[in-house]
Amino acid sequence: MNRIYLIGFMGCGKSAVGRRLSFLLKLPFYDMDKEIVRQVGKTIPEIFEQHGEEYFRQLETQFLRNFKQDHCIISTGGGVTMRKENQKIMRNTGLVLFLDAPFREIWRRIHRDPNRPIVRQSTREEIEALHKSRYKAYKQTAHITIRTEFRTLRQITQYAAFQVNRLKGE
Numbered sequence: 001m002n003r004i005y006l007i008g009f010m011g012c013g014k015s016a017v018g019r020r021l022s023f024l025l026k027l028p029f030y031d032m033d034k035e036i037v038r039q040v041g042k043t044i045p046e047i048f049e050q051h052g053e054e055y056f057r058q059l060e061t062q063f064l065r066n067f068k069q070d071h072c073i074i075s076t077g078g079g080v081t082m083r084k085e086n087q088k089i090m091r092n093t094g095l096v097l098f099l100d101a102p103f104r105e106i107w108r109r110i111h112r113d114p115n116r117p118i119v120r121q122s123t124r125e126e127i128e129a130l131h132k133s134r135y136k137a138y139k140q141t142a143h144i145t146i147r148t149e150f151r152t153l154r155q156i157t158q159y160a161a162f163q164v165n166r167l168k169g170e
């Protein structure tokens with residue numbers, strides 16, 4: 001299968017870049033968080049509150065196992081890359097791009113967002129530690145790491161498209 005997965009921490013730009021890349025490469029775009037919300041009929045904060053985080057993690061893995069569409073772009077949730085099984089599915093079914101944004105920028109983007117339950121319950125220090133603890137998994141799972149600092153969304157999207165085409169040509 002030949003999908004493009006965007007991985008990385010909350011707020012690194014997966015959804016924003018995914019939408020633009022979909023337009024540029026003329027491929028359908030799926031946002032995993034949105035797909036899960038649609039399937040379950042509950043918001044992410046509701047899923048976390050009513051069923052717990054572990055249940056949400058199971059929904060993420062189920063989504064990856066059951067999703068059938070080929071030739072598409074998928075922006076993943078920030079925690080998806082932590083499970084080994086998810087890492088394997090993504091690497092075996094597509095090209096994995098990690099959007100590597102600096103933490104202070106991530107924090108500026110996410111700290112007031114009420115739709116991110118993990119952020120709502122934690123201090124800046126705790127979220128920074130989470131970012132640090134996840135970094136290696138993002139890096140190791142990705143075929144390509146794209147550093148987003150000092151780049152506009154347009155530049156990141158163009159660079160991602162360039163890398164995708166380069167790897168397809170190999």
Ligand SMILES: Nc1ncnc2c1ncn2[C@@H]1O[C@H](COP(=O)(O)OP(=O)(O)OP(=O)(O)O)[C@@H](O)[C@H]1O
Binds near residue numbers: 009011014075151152
């Ligand atoms: N390089 C960038 N320059 C300017 N703004 C950006 C950049 N990348 C992302 N943003 C903005 O930051 C916000 C968060 O980005 P986005 O929602 O795409 O993150 P995400 O990785 O999908 O997060 P989540 O894991 O929570 O789904 C959005 O408002 C987006 O437009």
Ligand SMILES: O=C(O)C1=C[C@@H](O)[C@@H](O)[C@H](O)C1
Binds near residue numbers: 010044
């Ligand atoms: O980083 C995370 O663990 C999360 C990121 C979001 O995309 C959502 O998937 C959810 O809020 C959990």
Ligand SMILES: [Mg+2]
Binds near residue numbers: 076
């Ligand atoms: Mg997103």
